[in-house]
Amino acid sequence: MKKLLITRQLPEANLAAARARFDVTVRENADGLTMVEAAQALADYDAILPTLGDQFTAEAFIGDLRCGVLANFGVGYNHIDVEAAGMAGVLVSNTPNVVTDATADIGLTLILTACRRSGEGERLVRADKWTGWGPTQMLGTHVTGKTVGIVGMGRIGQAVARRCHYGFEMAVKFYNRSPKAVDFPAEQVDSLTALMGACDIIVVTVPGGGSNTHLIDADALAAMKPSGIFVNIARGDVVDEAALIAALQAGRIAGAGLDVFEHEPHVPDAFRALENVVLLPHLGTAALEVREAMGQMALDNIIAWEEGRPLPQAV
Template identity: 85%
Template sequence: MKKLLLTRAFPEANIAAARARYDVTVRDMSEGLTASEANTALKEYDAILTTLGDQFSAEAFEGDLRCGVLANFGVGYNHIDADAAKAAGVAVSNTPNVVTDATADIGMTLILSTCRRAGEGERLVRADKWTGWGPTEMLGTHVTGKTVGIVGMGRIGQAVARRCHYGFEMPVIYFNRSRKDVDFPATQVDTLADLMGQADIVVVTVPGGGSNTNLIDATALAAMKPRGIFVNIARGDVVDEDALIAALQAGQIAGAGLDVFVKEPIVPDAFRAMENVVLLPHLGTAALEVREAMGQMALDNIIAWHEGRPLPQGV
């Protein structure tokens, strides 16, 4: 029987489905694998169901490896050096599609929460500091009709854009490195600076790592409107956090909504200190049915590898 490592305690339904086919080891720890631990795992297991935080960097693929497939639990796989995996003969898959709507919903949560100061308002009520309704109290940004700018018009970007257009009558503009046609009203702009300058609300949905690292830097943020709202549901490393903190502290932009961070679960103290920043603990796909679907998709890729078939979601 093939040996399968689950690097986290995934949903019980996924663990049961895996155990029905394989000799399963569940690593019930919140911290991800270090590169050294990842290397050991690749030498000891036939297949690994991995996720964000596991450090499958180039050094993890050194030596004689037993593992034939890394099935990633999540659409983003910037924690895996895909080129090193390929060179070592290790197939890699991810879980697109099943995460799209859930992540887009969190994007809308952050847009609404940041614009309407929901986090700040809830803290006010919980602290028993609310003194009552007033004509000029807790004034935020009206969302309906505002121009939203999507950075990265892939599946998730389009799902956010559709919600904005059809649900909130928002004009949609987007920046994508390649030409991208969509089936709803939206305008592609030529440069990131164009998008940052024209949008009232900017939502980032590009993959993490590679050329997207620090894509949103001080220059990009400087192009935003003073009342602009910035939302990141992509990966933490897409944003220069120091530049974002500086822009917020200087009042260069009005607020930010963040579901991801560079060094998760570490969140800079400066973000926590600002009332105009909404912070979520990477909730993008945090719904049981979504996580179960992700786990099953990852397992289906492992089964395909085991049976000698192409990986349905190979990267």
């Protein structure tokens, strides 16, 4: 029986399915594997089911490896050096498709919460500081009919755009490094700066790591309208957090909604001190049926590897 390491607790249905087929070890520690721990895991286990925060850097793949497959739990895999894995003969997969709608829903949650200041309003009520309704109380941004800009028009970007167009009658613009045809009204613009300046709401959905690291920098944020709302449901490292904090503190943009952070679970104190930013603890796929589907997809890739078949979701 192959030895399988699962680096975080998964839903019970996934653990039962894994234990029915493999000799399973489940880490109790909620922190990600360090590079040293990742290297040891590659030497000790036949297969690993990792996730965000596990440091499978190039250094982890040096030496004698027992592991043949990393079946990542999550669509993003910027915590795995895929090139180094390939050179070491370790296959890598992820869990696309099943996360699309849940992540897009969180994108809409952040748009509405940031625009309508509902998080700020709830804090006001909980603190017993609400003095009653008034015509000018907590005026926010009307969402219907605005222009949304999508950075990265992949599956999740398109799902966000569809919700915005069909649900809120929003005009859709997007920036994508390659030409992209979509089946709903949307305009592709030539540059990130042009997109940032043309839209009322910006939603980032690109993969993390590599050339996308700090894609949203001070220059990109400076191009936004002062009334603009910025939303990130991609990966934290896509955004220069110091530049975003500065823009929010100075009022150069109206607000932000963040589900991801550059050094999770660390969230800069400066974000917590701001009323015009909504902060969520990476809830993008946090629905039981979605997490179960992700876990099963990861297991299906490990089973395919065990049986000598191509990985269905190879990266």
